[in-house]
Each structure stands twice: as C-alpha cells, then as structure tokens.
Amino acid sequence: MTLDGNETEREKGQRASKRKAHTKSRRGCFQCKQRHTKCNEDYPQCSNCVRLTIDCTWPLSSRPRNLLQPHHPDGAVLSSQSPHPEIHVSPFNTSHTKPLEINAVTAVTEYSLSEMKLLHHWTSKTCQSIHPQVTATNSVWETECTELALEHTFLLHGLLALAAVHKAVSAPTNDKRSLQLQADAQLNKALATYRRNLEHPTAETAVPMFLLASVLISYNMACAQLEPPEDPIGAIHHCFRLLQGVRVVIHPHWELVRSSSVYRLLTDIVTNPTLDPGPEDEVAEIVHLRALVLEAADVDAQDREACIDAISGLHRAFVRTRKCSPDLNEHSVMFMWAASLTDHFLLLLSRQNPLAVVILSHHAVLMSETRYAWYIYRWPQRIVSAAEKILGARSDLLKWLEWPLRCINSR
Template structure:
C-alpha cells in the first residue's frame, strides 16, 4: 500500500511548540505565526542551554499573557473595570452560548458554565477565547478583527496552559470545569480556521484530537459523577452512540475490507476499532439529525475519545488507511456545516486527505467526497 512521505522536525518555532502544532520552519516567520500575526521566535540550536520554553521567550506582544480577569485600581483610587473582558462576556451570553449545544442545553452555557468560570478562572479564559474568536468571524472591521484574534489567542494560551496542568494531576472536584474547558478548547481550535484557513487540516485535526483525548484522565474515572452533575444533559448527548443498534448497515463498514489488507496485526486491529466506532457514531448522528432539537456535534467529536490512541499516531504519519477513515469521518462535519466553528471543515479535511493519499486509493473516498461536494443525501 503506497504512502506519501511524511517528515517530522523538532526545530520549529517556540509558538508552535507551545501550541503543539506542526511548524513549517519558514523564516523569519513561520506560516502559523503569520496566521496569528504574532512574533516568531526560534530557539538557538547551537547550544541546548539556550533553549527555553515559549512561555519564557521574550515576546513583545503585550496581550500574550493576560492576567486573570478582575478589578484593578485607577490612579485616583477608584476601581477600574475590565471592559474588554466584560464585552466578551456580554457577547458570550447573547451570541456564542447559543452555538455551543442543542437549544435545550443553551441555559447550561449561559448560566452554569459562566458561574463555574467565576469559580475556576481557567474556564473563564476559555469562554473569553471562544467569544473573541466568534466575534472575529463576523466583524467587517479589519482592525477590530485583528485585535479580537490577538485577544482570543492570548486567552486561549492561558486556558490551554492551565488545562495541561489540570489533566496531569486529575482531581474529581474539578472534573466538570475541566470537561467544559476541553469543549471550549476544541471549539477554538476548529473555529480559528474560520479566520485563518488551516495550513495543514490534518495537523489541525490531530491537534484537537490530542486536546479532547487529554481530558480522558479526568473524565473516565468520574464518568458517573459527570452524568449526575449540572452538565448531565451535555454528557448524555456525548453518549448517544451507546444507544444505537450497531447491527445496522452503513457506508462505513466496507472500510473493513481495506483495513484487513493491512499486514501489521496491531495496526489492523486499530483500524477495525476506529471503523466500528465511526459506524456507530454515523448511525447515531443520522438518527439524531431527524429530531426537532438536532445537535450532533457532541457525538461527532466523541469519536476522537473512543478511538485507540495508536490511530492518532497512524494519522499523524499519514498512513493510507488512517487517511481513508478520516475522509469518511469528515462526513460528520457536513451535518453541522452551518455552525460557525465547524463550517468548511468537511471540505478542508477532504482536500487534505487527497493531498496525501495516493491516487490508487481514491476509489475508497468516493462516497465521502460526494457527500461533501453535493450535500448529505
């Protein structure tokens, strides 16, 4: 089975290393930093002692590390209000919260999530990051858009830094806000491409899969606790695939024939497991898409959590079967193409798959391509 060459380098810039995305190493500024319109710093490779983390690099952008939102004091001693953050919170309540879940769950994002954000500032940073990004996608003022992107990126960096620390030392007491933060982070990762199309869609997908999978250490041991918490309706939406009859047929199952051609037993088993889970989720999404309160994104994104971790390694290496499976997964994005942060991802994914997939295997992606090009049928 032919696979196009894939290379990996550890000489990327500090910004890409911090955000765990692939750097194309263009100088003086890589493509990722160009998209973000931030300064691009490379470590001095002549001496390992000079290599520091991005968080310690001498960035000149004053919004790169926002403090936790709060009140400061003016020169005359009167309280100073954090107006930029208050504007974002206002926008979140009136607009962005309506795009996070099904209509029946909106109150959770307008009330419960915000209240938890006041208790856990990292969640509040996640709210601000997504709200600023959402505003950036709809403003027609280029200067305002640039400012919002900077603001969003700064809050995202603060939120994801806290997120990584939290999942390293899981605490049952914070499983709910950490779960909610993971959702906001993947909204931001996918949504950012709406203001700056991805350089490599597959690399971006791998990034948000890692973010979503990272929350497993906090969620898995506390699953029942989450299902009885104030965010239980959101949790139950994620679990939709558990209720589906897997004996039904779907366009996903023929992929098993392709997977069974893989010589390596371990890789073959990984592919078969990923296909089984994708089959179940597609059936669930189709069932849910006919309901009055349809919202299939939680089920769509749950695939990233239930697939074997080795699949992500195979996808990162652009292994052919992994790419074909991803092509079929992209059909699920098409069901929510009107969402501001999902829009275009089905198309970007298909284009990226065909960039790396050998032409001899294109026949395996005819169905997903037709669904994306002509709409769900």
C-alpha cells in the same frame, strides 16, 4: 475544691490555664467559612482560595484599612463578583459626602472593558452557537457554565478566548487582528492554571476542568476560520488528541463529574440507547471500508486491527448521528467517534497513513451531514482536499475518496 463544693480562686485559675487556645478563624474569608475550613486570613486571597483557584470574598471588617480599591482608567470599578455591580465609583466624583457602605469586597482579578465586552458576547451570542437549535444544551453554557466560570477564573478565560474568536469570525477586517490577540491572551491565561490543575487535580475544579477541556476543542477548530491550517490532517489530529485529553482531565474525579448536572445535560445524548444501531441499520459505504483494510497488502496486524476498530466505531457514529432528532445535539454523537479512537489509530493518523486518511475522509462526510456550526464550517472540505494530495500517487486508494468528495461537495 473546698468541702462545701465551692472552687477556690487558685483552682479556677488552674482550670482556665488548661483550656486550649481558640484556633477558629474569626476574620477569615466567606469561602472558608462556607467550607468550614480554617482560613489563614491572608488578604486579598487566602491560601485555600489560591490553591483552589476560586474567588476569595471577605467581610468588610476583615479588609485592611489602608487598602484602596483599584479603578479602571475610565473610573469604573470592574470586578468579576462585585456585591453591587450597578455601582460605578469615579475617582473624580466629589459629590458623595459619605463613603458607600458595602458588606463585602472581592479580592479577584479586575477585568478590562474589552474583557467585559467579550463576556457579554459570550452570554448573548457565543454560548448559543455551540450547539445550534438545541435549547437545553445552550442553556447549560449560558447559565451553569457561566456561573462556574465566575467562580473559577481559568474557565472564564477559556470562555472569553472562544468568544473572541467567534466575534472575530464576523468582525470587520480591521478588528480581526485585535480580537485574535485578545483570544491568544485569554487562552494563555486559561492554560496556565489548566496545566497546574492537571498536575494537581481537586474535586472542586473537576467540573470546570471538564468544561474547559470541551471549550479547547471548539477553540482549536474555530481558529481555522480565521487562519486556515497549512496541514488540515495534522490540525484535526490535534483536536482529536484534545478530545482524548478530556478523559484524562475527568479521570481522577470521574464519579463526581458524571453525577454533575452539567455533565448529564451535555452528554446524555451520547449514551441514549434509542440511537444504538439495530440489525436493519447499515451504512454500506462505511461497511465496505472493511474490505479495503482486510485486502490491503503490506499492512501489519496492529495497523489492521486499529483501522478495523476505527471503522466499526465510525459505522456506529453514522447510525447514531443520523437517528438524532432535531432537538438533540448530534455534534456530541458525531465527535464521540474521535474520542473513542485507539492510540494506535491516532498514531497512524499523525503519520498520515493512507488507510487512516481514507477512514478520516469518510468521517468528514458525517461531519458535513450535521447542522451548521460556525467552528466546524469548511472542515469537511479541508479534510478531503488534504486527503487527495496525500493519496495523489496512490490511484488504488483515490477511488475510495469518490464518495466523500461527492457527498461533501454537493452540500
């Protein structure tokens, strides 16, 4: 610098050469810009969006010039997040003299017409059937859950799988097989990403993973409406294991999931203190099960403890479910018993231990007392019928099925 304070041309050049190169992504996707994350600009899906399994949308200026928008065979462009969903461009339509101007394009999987029909069935019918007559809960599935599914395709595939089964239950016989195949295909797509996310959980996918885990339980129970299981006890044990798996799914980001509006709306009833048993609340038939376990011979201490714990939880579930008013979701309360079972009791159930089977049969009574839900339909009957076969040679235990059989068969 000269004495008069002016920089020489040489000094200006030296200072400019010391500046760091600009590393900000100028042509990145919208998702990275919103997250203030550097985008690697890998079109059609950048590495960040691939890792998070979310849609990847781009400014028109970032779109490669030679990229052609794929079309459905009937000429409709089907995208899960099109900025102009009302526009359908046909490759055979030559009436347009100017190309359509669209501000952004979405690089996501394109959905077939059958998948779009399943999505319509989900939003118009299936989501309202998960918790019948509970408007607040159904609105969660219809709005928040569907919106999340459009951002996380693995959840969307899970919803479409459940919608396909729901549609198949009431479909004509000649359509059932096609819908079952669609359900299987959608579930496989959902599980492929679900398993990867279990191995590498992230905060962004925590709530969608919780929702998909919940959907998988309904899906597995619903499949019995199309193909009754050969081993109902084994099938319900599998569903109970899935319920246990929900805790595994949400554990890495438990605080985030618990604070979400979706979780609060779906589970508030479970922790409602007004439903807790009081001194005057007693379900005699469940309390009497304790005597069966305590007086049973040839039962080791660990088995006895697991059964007593299951009976205590079942009594609490009976009282809380029966206290639910019509506007509350009693199915969530009823299924909390299964979610709280110990690993050892589930092991006994998987081995079809006679005491565990008797306790499960009493839970089937509670299942039958809840309002109608299509995916639960006839499960109580399946459970007690299977229990009769398992306990057929144990006359001392068959009498413990009299109350469950009487309650369930009278409904």
